[in-house]
Amino acid sequence: xxxxxxxxxxxxxxxxxxxxxxxxxxxxPKEPSIEFDHLRVINDDVNYVDSVSxxxxxxxxxxxxxxxxxxxxxxxxFMDIYKKTNGVYVRLPDFDNTSAYNGSLPLLSPYNITxxxxxxxxxxIDPFAAPIPLAPVPPFYPGDTLRxxxxxxxxxxxxxxxxxxxxxxxxxxx
Numbered sequence: 001x002x003x004x005x006x007x008x009x010x011x012x013x014x015x016x017x018x019x020x021x022x023x024x025x026x027x028x029p030k031e032p033s034i035e036f037d038h039l040r041v042i043n044d045d046v047n048y049v050d051s052v053s054x055x056x057x058x059x060x061x062x063x064x065x066x067x068x069x070x071x072x073x074x075x076x077x078f079m080d081i082y083k084k085t086n087g088v089y090v091r092l093p094d095f096d097n098t099s100a101y102n103g104s105l106p107l108l109s110p111y112n113i114t115x116x117x118x119x120x121x122x123x124x125i126d127p128f129a130a131p132i133p134l135a136p137v138p139p140f141y142p143g144d145t146l147r148x149x150x151x152x153x154x155x156x157x158x159x160x161x162x163x164x165x166x167x168x169x170x171x172x173x174x
Contacts, residue, residue, distance in 0.1 A: 028061040028116045032152055032160040037120060039148075039166055049127040054079075054148060054165055056121050063117040064155040068107035075102040076153045077123055084145035084167070094139060100126045105152065121152070128170055142171040 037055040044051065058065070066076065079101045082089040095101050109117050125148075128140060140146075148165040 026059075026116050026118070028059045028118070030061045030154075030156070031158040032058055032060040032065060032154050034058045034121075034150070034152060034160045034163050036150070036163040036165055039168055041168060043172070044127075050168075050170055051127045052125040052168060054123050054125060054150060056123070056150060056152075056163060057118070058121055058152065058160070059116070059118040060154060061116050062114045062154070062156070063109040064114070065109070065117070065152065066105035066107040067155070068111075070104035070106050072104060074104060076105050076155075077103045077121075078151050078153070079123075079125070080149040082147045082149065083140070084147070089147055092139065123150075140170050144170045146170065 034056045037057050040053040040055070042051040067074065079095075081092045081095050081101060083092055084090075103123065105121065105123075108119070108121075109115075146168045148168070149162050150165065151162045152160045
């Protein structure tokens with residue numbers, strides 16, 4: 001009787017694992033879609049720099065995101081910077097089309113394989129250095145509140161939606 005019950009138990013266990021392992025791949029549109037996950041800020045009070053990483057979750061139906069090696073002349077990560085002025089966020093166009101804030105993504109799936117992918121992208125933003133006294137009008141000052149708008153592009157040229165980050169206050173610890 002014990003052998004019979006043990007056999008049934010393992011048969012049910014194996015069949016359960018087989019059914020759990022047969023999940024269907026998700027279906028996503030060919031255009032990437034993203035959502036804001038979080039910001040990570042590191043305050044370096046020795047060098048007077050704030051380092052910021054932005055994390056976004058993504059989904060792409062054909063998995064054609066990024067390049068290997070990342071191409072510094074081809075942007076596929078785009079960021080607009082907004083500064084809060086008198087309670088209103090104003091876009092700062094001075095940073096458009098610059099490699100300081102736009103960039104290239106690494107290859108996220110092999111070139112020869114197509115199919116849905118999803119995950120999280122961590123993009124490290126160039127450090128925000130505190131303004132140098134006597135410099136011409138700096139774009140940022142201690143206590144400025146910034147917000148980032150982000151989107152990505154896949155290798156086929158399809159753009160994702162724009163997402164908006166949480167607020168980021170510059171140099172609060174200096």
